[in-house]
Amino acid sequence: xxxxxxxxxxxxxxxxxxxxxxxxxxxxxxxxxxxxxxxxxxxxxxxxxxxxxxxxxxxxxxxxxxxxxxxxxxxxxxxxxxxxxxxxxxxxxxxxxxxxxxxxxxxxxxxxxxxxxxxxxxxxxxxxxxxxxxxxxxxxxxxxxxxxxxxxxxxxxxxxxxxxxxxxxxxxxxxxxxxx
Amino acid sequence: xxxxxxxxxxxxxxxxxxxxxxxxxxxxxxxxxxxxxxxxxxxxxxxxxxxxxxxxxxxxxxxxxxxxxxxxxxxxxxxxxxxxxxxxxxxxxxxxxxxxxxxxxxxxxxxxxxxxxxxxxxxxxxxxxxxxxxxxxxxxxxxxxxxxxxxxxxxxxxxxxxxxxxxxxxxxxxxxxxxxxxxxxxxxxxxxxxxxxxxxxxxxxxxxxxxxxxxxxxxxxxxxxxxxxxxxxxxxxxxxxxxxxxxxxxxxxxxxxxxxxxxxxxxxxxxxxxxxxxxxxxxxxxxxxxxxxxxxxxxxxxxxxxxxxxxxxxxxxxxxxxxxxxxxxxxxxxxxxxxxxxxxxxxxxxxxxxxxxxxxxxxxxxxxxxxxxxxxxxxxxxxxxxxxxxxxxxxxxxxxxxxxxxxxxxxxxxxxxxxxxxxxxxxxxxxxxxxxxxxxxxxxxxxxxxxxxxxxxxxxxxxxxxxxxxxxxxxxxxxxxxxxxxxxxxxxxxxxxxxxxxxxxxxxxxxxxxxxxxxxxxxxxxxxxxxxxxxxxxxxxxxxxxxxxxxxxxxxxxxxxxxxxxxxxxxxxxxxxxxxxxxxxxxxxxxxxxxxxxxxxxxxxxxxxxxxxxxxxxxxxxxxxxxxxxxxxxxxxxxxxxxxxxxxxxxxxxxxxxxxxxxxxxxxxxxxxxxxxxxxxxxxxxxxxxxxxxxxxxxxxxxxxxxxxxxxxxxxxxxxxxxxxxxxxxxxxxxxxxxxxxxxxxxxxxxx
Numbered sequence: 001x002x003x004x005x006x007x008x009x010x011x012x013x014x015x016x017x018x019x020x021x022x023x024x025x026x027x028x029x030x031x032x033x034x035x036x037x038x039x040x041x042x043x044x045x046x047x048x049x050x051x052x053x054x055x056x057x058x059x060x061x062x063x064x065x066x067x068x069x070x071x072x073x074x075x076x077x078x079x080x081x082x083x084x085x086x087x088x089x090x091x092x093x094x095x096x097x098x099x100x101x102x103x104x105x106x107x108x109x110x111x112x113x114x115x116x117x118x119x120x121x122x123x124x125x126x127x128x129x130x131x132x133x134x135x136x137x138x139x140x141x142x143x144x145x146x147x148x149x150x151x152x153x154x155x156x157x158x159x160x161x162x163x164x165x166x167x168x169x170x171x172x173x174x175x176x177x178x179x180x
Numbered sequence: 181x182x183x184x185x186x187x188x189x190x191x192x193x194x195x196x197x198x199x200x201x202x203x204x205x206x207x208x209x210x211x212x213x214x215x216x217x218x219x220x221x222x223x224x225x226x227x228x229x230x231x232x233x234x235x236x237x238x239x240x241x242x243x244x245x246x247x248x249x250x251x252x253x254x255x256x257x258x259x260x261x262x263x264x265x266x267x268x269x270x271x272x273x274x275x276x277x278x279x280x281x282x283x284x285x286x287x288x289x290x291x292x293x294x295x296x297x298x299x300x301x302x303x304x305x306x307x308x309x310x311x312x313x314x315x316x317x318x319x320x321x322x323x324x325x326x327x328x329x330x331x332x333x334x335x336x337x338x339x340x341x342x343x344x345x346x347x348x349x350x351x352x353x354x355x356x357x358x359x360x361x362x363x364x365x366x367x368x369x370x371x372x373x374x375x376x377x378x379x380x381x382x383x384x385x386x387x388x389x390x391x392x393x394x395x396x397x398x399x400x401x402x403x404x405x406x407x408x409x410x411x412x413x414x415x416x417x418x419x420x421x422x423x424x425x426x427x428x429x430x431x432x433x434x435x436x437x438x439x440x441x442x443x444x445x446x447x448x449x450x451x452x453x454x455x456x457x458x459x460x461x462x463x464x465x466x467x468x469x470x471x472x473x474x475x476x477x478x479x480x481x482x483x484x485x486x487x488x489x490x491x492x493x494x495x496x497x498x499x500x501x502x503x504x505x506x507x508x509x510x511x512x513x514x515x516x517x518x519x520x521x522x523x524x525x526x527x528x529x530x531x532x533x534x535x536x537x538x539x540x541x542x543x544x545x546x547x548x549x550x551x552x553x554x555x556x557x558x559x560x561x562x563x564x565x566x567x568x569x570x571x572x573x574x575x576x577x578x579x580x581x582x583x584x585x586x587x588x589x590x591x592x593x594x595x596x597x598x599x600x601x602x603x604x605x606x607x608x609x610x611x612x613x614x615x616x617x618x619x620x621x622x623x624x625x626x627x628x629x630x631x632x633x634x635x636x637x638x639x640x641x642x643x644x645x646x647x648x649x650x651x652x653x654x655x656x657x658x659x660x661x662x663x664x665x666x667x668x669x670x671x672x673x674x675x676x677x678x679x680x681x682x683x684x685x686x687x688x689x690x691x692x693x694x695x696x697x698x699x700x701x702x703x704x705x706x707x708x709x710x711x712x713x714x715x716x717x718x719x720x721x722x723x724x725x726x727x728x729x730x731x732x733x734x735x736x737x738x739x740x741x742x743x744x745x746x747x748x749x750x751x752x753x754x755x756x757x758x759x760x761x762x763x764x765x766x767x768x769x770x771x772x773x774x775x776x777x778x779x780x781x782x783x784x785x786x787x788x789x790x791x792x793x794x795x796x797x798x799x800x801x802x803x804x805x806x807x808x809x810x811x812x813x814x815x816x817x818x819x820x821x822x823x824x825x826x827x828x829x830x831x832x833x834x835x836x837x838x839x840x841x842x843x844x845x846x847x848x849x850x851x852x853x854x855x856x857x858x859x860x861x862x863x864x865x866x867x868x869x870x871x872x873x874x875x876x877x878x879x880x881x882x883x884x885x886x887x888x889x890x891x892x893x894x895x896x897x898x899x900x901x902x903x904x905x906x907x908x909x910x911x912x913x914x915x916x917x918x919x920x921x922x923x924x925x926x927x928x929x930x931x932x
Contacts, residue, residue, distance in 0.1 A: 001480055001481065001482035001484045001487055002480065002481045002482070003478060003479070003480050003491065004465070004470070004475070004478070004479040004480070004481075005475065005476065005477060005478045005479065005505065005508070006475040006476060006508055007476060007504045007505055007507065007508030007509075008478065008501060008504060008505060013478075013491065013494060013501070014487075016490075016494060017487050017490040017491055017494070020385075020490045020493075021486055021487060021490060024384075024385070024486075026486050028487065029482060029484035029487045030482075039314065039317045039318040039321050040276075040278055040295060040318060040321070041321065042295070042299050042321050042322045042323060043292055043295035043296040043298075043299055043322075044296065044299060045296040045297065045299050045300035048292060048293065048295075048296035049293075049296060052289065052293060055289075063286060064285075064286060066286065067400055068398045068399075068400050068401065069399075069400040070399040070400035070405070071400070073400075074400040
């Protein structure tokens with residue numbers, strides 16, 4: 001165990017602690033290396049939201065039974081909720097049938113939109129990459145030429161639209177601001 | 181309309197006064213005002229009783245220039261709304277507990293969803309702020325760039341021994357030692373079971389050891405019940421639950437060590453509170469904890485309970501070690517100060533270039549003065565308001581004076597009676613702004629009864645101020661937007677929201693005529709902004725100045741500037757005839773309120789009437805919620821200026837029953853026409869005026885005999901007292917007052 005504190009001498013304090021523990025017949029803690037806690041990983045919003053929509057699309061499935069009440073009242077509430085669910089499930093299914101269908105549509109629409117957002121982000125990233133390659137090249141002043149009957153090839157050839165790209169595990173970050 | 185200064189609103193998912201995020205947002209509102217920004221605090225969920233302080237998020241209507249700082253923690257529908265707000269946006273990240281602590285519970289999903297929202301907002305905010313470096317790193321991992329750190333702060337003055345609740349302190353006083361306190365909600369990641377394991381070890385070496393857990397818990401929760409069973413088996417564990425601020429201070433101040441076993445903290449406000457309460461802190465170095473401790477206190481990296489129990493013993497018993505730890509912690513508290521947060525938030529917002537107003541005025545220009553007062557107009561009854569109008573008019577010959585005030589005429593309800601907009605009062609320009617929320621005086625009085633005379637946290641004080649009002653946000657917006665157009669701002673009366681919230685906005689140009697009374701709100705820490713932030717404080721009497729110095733040792737520069745008295749020629753007979761008064765009469769002029777002592781005065785007078793057939797009549801002039809009546813009592817209601825002077829000129833004596841006066845203009849007016857004054861002995865200011873002038877007597881408001889004696893003496897000595905009164909009044913001249921104010925304005929001008 002490591003003890004830290006600018007205003008004390010940690011080794012001295014730990015030595016005293018060790019003496020006291022030894023007097024009680026206990027062993028001192030080992031000398032560990034402090035490893036600062038890492039930050040939490042990024043949660044990709046598109047894939048998280050899609051998963052959350054999938055898990056919660058069926059409105060007729062109840063959440064885990066809970067109560068904040070203590071003692072007998074708390075137990076009674078949980079039992080009452082369970083009985084209500086069991087007895088009323090067929091009515092719940094009936095009442096929430098359209099909601100379930102609606103939620104399914106929301107889930108599917110979100111999935112399609114998310115896929116499209118991911119595809120567009122990739123496309124923007126590709127175009128920006130090409131811009132970076134092209135930008136440093138000094139553009140010569142336009143030459144005045146005689147009109148030509150032949151059409152020149154464009155410098156940047158637009159890629160043909162490819163088929164929708166499936167969502168990668170970690171989608172690229174948006175590169176635009178304020179949703180432009 | 182292009183605004184000079186953008187407003188900075190804050191948006192939080194849910195406001196409860198005990199929640200750290202809500203507390204931070206209220207505290208940051210003060211910080212923002214000190215940076216010169218106005219703005220409102222909004223929450224998606226806020227109980228009706230808090231809506232004077234926090235408005236529902238549905239009312240948020242930012243302009244494109246405005247900034248909305250959204251405070252984010254667990255998942256909230258606001259995160260999605262923020263991305264679509266038509267203004268500049270900021271994210272303030274308070275961290276989210278990792279979902280691994282809540283697997284299998286309903287909480288797990290919103291915790292992960294909250295992180296997904298943080299990442300989703302990355303491309304949609306103009307400024308991203310972490311309240312610690314740790315949080316800033318998480319924002320960067322989530323995709324935010326150029327992340328700023330603005331640490332939270334606590335006000336150490338609120339954690340001094342004098343702020344401890346006496347009853348709680350007495351309750352904890354008899355407990356065994358060592359006493360360990362921990363402050364947090366009883367939830368899984370706080371690891372209360374580890375705290376109890378430590379306590380169990382501690383009781384092996386110190387059988388009378390106590391553990392106090394402060395913070396909310398769900399009594400019906402299975403995990404809590406298990407924890408409680410274990411705590412009961414060990415013994416000496418008390419779950420104190422949610423406590424008031426004063427009780428919290430009592431717990432800190434009664435304990436020997438603060439221990440945190442929490443395995444995730446985005447900042448850890450209680451760690452700093454404990455340090456501010458001079459309590460050694462022993463904390464597990466999870467997440468942002470080492471950063472918050474800043475190398476101070478004692479941080480450990482392994483939960484070896486036997487060793488930690490010995491550390492607790494050492495820190496409790498070894499005075500030298502304890503003193504070193506506390507001294508270091510004090511330095512850390514000083515680092516995490518209001519000023520540090522203000523600097524950091526100012527730097528974080530600087531790239532947004534919020535202050536676009538022109539910075540300076542030509543030095544040769546005629547002086548310009550803004551006067552801020554809660555009500556203004558000829559028809560307003562009230563000493564401070566009358567004084568504000570008189571000062572405005574007297575200065576207007578040499579200064580361009582503009583008044584910023586509300587549309588209210590009645591200070592009890594703040595009802596918008598006068599039209600909003602700009603008008604003139606002789607040479608004075610008057611800007612009136614509507615009051616957002618009328619005051620319900622009964623509820624307000626109940627709130628005051630609940631809060632007064634006990635130490636409070638900043639949120640409670642600010643809530644009282646918001647209820648006190650008048651809440652005129654457009655008035656504050658105008659001050660912030662036009663602050664560079666004026667040489668100085670003169671604020672009247674410390675007690676009202678436009679002063680408390682307005683002074684920080686223009687503090688480098690602020691003069692405050694505080695009209696200080698020795699009353700409960702003067703003890704509020706929030707009042708430091710009024711007395712410490714401005715360039716100078718104007719007291720009306722030496723007694724008021726002494727009171728300010730006693731209560732605010734760090735008060736701004738002080739100066740006594742009185743008033744000028746210019747009496748109209750009185751015609752006492754006209755007054756007597758109009759109200760049918762025969763024989764001698766005592767006169768009270770002022771607001772008809774219990775707080776002014778009017779009801780007590782009537783009781784003393786009725787005792788006098790029942791004892792003496794020739795007792796003088798009592799004439800009461802003024803408006804308010806009291807309509808006193810009684811034998812030989814004449815209620816004149818609100819009277820015009822000439823009638824007031826007629827009444828003053830004919831009175832046997834003017835009676836000042838109020839305990840709370842900072843000048844008592846009526847006393848000086850009475851002296852000016854040679855009328856003696858009988859004043860409440862408990863009021864330092866009136867007593868001082870009477871003693872300096874030798875033109876009256878004091879009495880104890882609750883004592884019939886004392887009142888009778890004072891009336892009898894004034895009857896027999898009236899001629900002598902009258903001469904002394906007239907002599908004393910000659911010093912109150914407007915030319916001297918105007919000169920003093922001009923000096924103060926010029927001083928600010930030069931320093932600006």
